[in-house]
């Protein structure tokens with residue numbers, strides 16, 4: 080039983096650690112990285128690591144160092160994060176994938192750019208562009224902008240399937256914004272980002288919402304190729320309009336294979352794949368190894384067949400539902416109590432299907448639903464190899480940083 084062996088080796092590894100604690104299984108992490116690198120390499124793309132899905136600089140560094148030159152840059156979730164990673168942690172080529180209008184962000188971004196850091200910031204409107212240009216001029220530099228194209232599925236009659244991100248939906252709209260940038264001092268458009276969130280974020284073998292799975296598959300079959308066609312068409316239209324892009328970004332863990340095969344993209348993004356939280360078990364065609372977990376101690380038993388853990392309620396963001404809750408993982412067979420779920424202070428579990436004897440004081444390992452959010456609950460990730468902790472990676476929180 081490999082799961083029993085995993086329970087015992089993780090349990091040995093964390094013996095003596097204060098619970099709750101979070102672990103990363105380095106062999107699984109490296110194997111997941113290798114999957115991403117291979118897909119990117121096959122499609123002749125570089126890999127941009129989504130830092131928000133890891134939130135521990137030492138692990139991001141490990142991934143870049145082990146990607147054989149395929150992973151070059153990071154996709155960040157705030158300017159403050161990107162500037163910190165560049166100036167304090169030595170990372171380069173940081174794309175901030177979400178716009179900002181805060182003066183402090185724009186100043187920090189422009190100053191870091193003036194200091195020679197390679198940063199870029201997503202924009203989708205003249206307001207974004209003008210604010211960035213102003214900061215660039217004030218700091219005597221030219222800020223790098225990446226225009227975001229919305230590739231949601233919009234078949235007409237008011238239907239919108241996808242994340243509500245950019246209002247730019249066709250080649251002309253993107254070209255217009257690029258031309259506007261051309262006449263502004265202090266900013267230049269260096270790339271296009273077109274993230275197919277409605278494909279990458281859509282589980283299609285989800286045991287919590289089985290009725291939706293066939294619909295998700297059908298939708299992916301139609302919307303995936305449409306998004307690819309739109310991206311290719313926009314790149315072509317820009318080229319014809321005299322705009323050549325250094326970066327054309329798309330993809331995410333949930334859509335990596337298809338995105339990596341698209342000729343129009345220069346790079347693909349992935350982050351969650353490295354830690355493989357349980358939400359990514361619910362995608363067909365994705366084969367990743369669980370690489371992260373958190374351990375809570377069993378503190379009591381209220382009734383025969385029940386154990387209660389201290390803590391456990393590390394719920395993930397997004398459309399709320401059962402798949403956003405942590406899942407008890409090891410030892411195998413433990414189940415959540417539906418009426419209580421994973422709680423702020425306690426999580427009861429049923430033990431009738433669990434073959435491992437557990438007593439108060441023993442750890443139970445849970446998998447988080449999403450990747451980087453795990454790191455917001457702990458100061459460090461314990462890096463495990465075999466049955467030992469071989470290193471510790473401070474999280475953003477452990478570095479005293481809270482970005483969003």
Ligand SMILES: Cc1ncc(COP(=O)(O)O)c(C=O)c1O
Pocket residue numbers: 129132154176274279329330331332333348349350351352450
């Ligand atoms: C712009 C963008 N690209 C890619 C991703 C995919 O990240 P991950 O691979 O961690 O799922 C995200 C996730 O939210 C994103 O916002």
